[in-house]
Amino acid sequence: MRDEVSIVVPTFREAANVPTLVHRVDAALSRKNIDWELILVDDDSNDGVETIVAEMARHLPVRVETRRGAPRDLSLSVLLGMRLARFDRLVVMDADLSHPPEQIIDLLGDLDVDCDMAVGSRYASGASVDQGWAWHRRLISKIGTGLARPLANCGDPLSGFFATDRRRLPDLAELRPLGYKIALELMVRWRLRVRDVPIRFGDRSRGESKMSWRTHRDFLRHLCRLYAHRIREMVRGPCRDDRAA
Ligand SMILES: Nc1nc2c(ncn2[C@@H]2O[C@H](COP(=O)(O)OP(=O)(O)OP(=O)(O)O)[C@@H](O)[C@H]2O)c(=O)[nH]1
Ligand SMILES: [Mg+2]
Secondary structure, three states: OOOOOEEEEEOOOOOOHHHHHHHHHHHHHHHHOEEEEEEEEEEOOOOOOHHHHHHHHHOOOOEEOOOOOOOOHHHHHHHHHHHOOOEEEEEEOOOOOOOOOHHHHHHHHHHOOOOOOEEEEEEEEOOEEEOOOHHHHHHHHHHHHHHHHOOOOOOOOOOEEEEEEEEHOHHHOOOOOOOOOOOHHHHHHOOOEEEEEEEOOOOOOOOOOOOOOHHHHHHHHHHHHHHHHHHHHHHHOOOHOOOOO
């Protein structure tokens, strides 16, 4: 049987990165005889991404779903892409080329080895981080990772690059994630078995970061909810009702 994967990429103002991303995914996966599709879930960037994708879609399995009339939301964008996917095996990654498309194959390889989620990790042995990644970004990432690690059996719980299989996830419509970090939400609330896969993390090549103080504030709120959930679990045992809270 041919391997299959749906790649979900949330985007906001990433039109400049999309052609390179799609061509690198194609080069990496078609060479390995993998059946793939790439779904961009765009938060109404109004940057011409639909036209770029329409042109590419003449030759390649890429499409864009535009979220209109809803507040911008990274996690909900990812969940929407997961629900729209044709295949059960899913990879989620950023559009800015900080996640090397050539390593999708490594994530899929580890997903097949007895785990529910293979996480592209910047902090696993053998991983590397681009020298150009600014010191304050490294520091913020380290602090956030340190705060999240007690919740998850994962070296890089804030990674946005991961592979999973929809058949091992809850009903996605049930989830109401808050904030930026959908992998963390899934691995904590559903106690997923996670494997860390070392990656070569690159710096954003074009376009602007969407990080803001609001992002950090939302992340801290998200963490508080997940800690509260974990404490409730310790007191009452696993509780389904918490999961969508
Ligand atoms: N749909 C959607 N995508 C978003 C939103 N915010 C960010 N993204 C996308 O999510 C991915 C990660 O965002 P980035 O801005 O690269 O965030 P980051 O990687 O933490 O920050 P940098 O290191 O500065 O690049 C990118 O593909 C963004 O385009 C959003 O509100 N909605
Ligand atoms: Mg980025």
